[in-house]
Amino acid sequence: MTEPANIIKVNQLKAQLDDMRPLSRQAEDKLWQKLRLEWDFNSNHIEGNTLTYGETMLLLLHDKTTGDHQKREYDEMQAHDVAIHMVRDWAADKERDISEADIKNLNRIILVKPYWKEALTYDGQPTRRQILVGDYKQYPNSVRLKSGEMFHYATPEETPREMQELMDWYKENEIQHPVYLAAELHYRFIRIHPFDDGNGRVARLLVNYVLMRHGYTPIIIKSADKENYLTALQKADAGDRAAFWEYIAQQQIWSLELELKAAKGESIDEPEDIDKEIARLKKEHQQNTVIAANGLHDSIYHFIEGNIIPLFEEIDLRCSELSELFLRNERTIMIRTEKRGVRLITEEKSFQSLMKEILKIEKGKNSLIMDARYSFAFDGLKTAVEQFRIIIGLEVFFERFHVRIVSSSLGSDVIYPYSKTLSKPERLNLIAPQIKEVLNLVKQASDH
Known part of the structure; x- marks a missing residue:
């Protein structure tokens, strides 16, 4: 079976990069800073955090705040940064396997503390629910689609069993291509939606855990590309799983090309980085x-x-x-x-x-x-x-x-x-x- 063009491209870039590794300390530090800030900003922005890229940089690099935002937004941005460093450490430890307890811990970290949030009942009625952190959901977390229909994730009763099955599946399939493995883990995790909140951020943390564990560069799903990201997930829901694998592969190409630039000593700044700095x-x-x-x-x-x-x-x-x-x-x-x-x-x-x-x-x-x-x-x-x-x-x-x-x-x-x-x-x-x-x-x- 012929590999898709995106995976062939990923393999070629990865081979080039392996020949140039390790990067210099300076190049590695600069690359990680950019990836980390992009990851923090975009993953939180997808979920509604309103900090700008410049405010995110000021907060995470200089521990200073500015802007008109709720304190929770600052707290969750800093907490997500802690989770990123934790996932990076886990990926570097080849003797350590990720566990359900680790995934619960990621949710506990990024959500900081319990809070109240607007939600929907199983039949689509508005309600208000306390979000508990670091443990599986106690109530259904269904969502209303654009069509008006309700989409139901795993029930609270099904969630522990399905999460155990997900971890068993992951351990049995680690020999798959890392891009496929990361994409499929993300998709299966989101279909369960095990937590009251924070599922998207945890899913993206898990994707990059898998990629970094296998020597790949962490990907950034841009908030500006949210519509394409969700469309790829919806296509997977309709039976076209390859659409989501292809989407994750596209993001991996961007990251590998960025690291190759860093390895060659080239600038890794993008045109939009200038706009971000001006706005900041x-x-x-x-x-x-x-x-x-x-x-x-x-x-x-x-x-x-x-x-x-x-x-x-x-x-x-x-x-x-x-x-x-x-x-x-x-x-x-x-x-x-x-x-x-x-x-x-x-x-x-x-x-x-x-x-x-x-x-x-x-x-x-x-x-x-x-x-x-x-x-x-x-x-x-x-x-x-x-x-x-x-x-x-x-x-x-x-x-x-x-x-x-x-x-x-x-x-x-x-x-x-x-x-x-x-x-x-x-x-x-x-x-x-x-x-x-x-x-x-x-x-x-x-x-x-």
């Missing part, structure tokens, strides 16, 4: 311009006046309305500066006048504000026999390049640049989960 510098410049023009001190005060006062007013208004249901209530506003902390509890003054008074005092002293906090304590529900106390609030931290807002109900911190102006819906999204918590507790206590 423009965004960084735009953010730093705000701080440079105003100074960090004035940028903080501008953000407080334009965003934090309205945000705190939104939550204060709703807390005040709910306070009538309780026996005792206490509002606390705290602003911490470089030199001292300010703690005020008030019921007399309006919220806005109180905040502006504090700002005027601190601004007059040229005092750099480090953080601002609002909390409201509800104590003793008037209509309930069993009493409870609940405290809600927001913490705002003013950091070098961005503002970080923390709330236990958000699931992750939210990060904004100093140039950001929050709309009313954005402010409401920050406070709504906490208000709903109070309402639910009141309802539960009243029902009893």
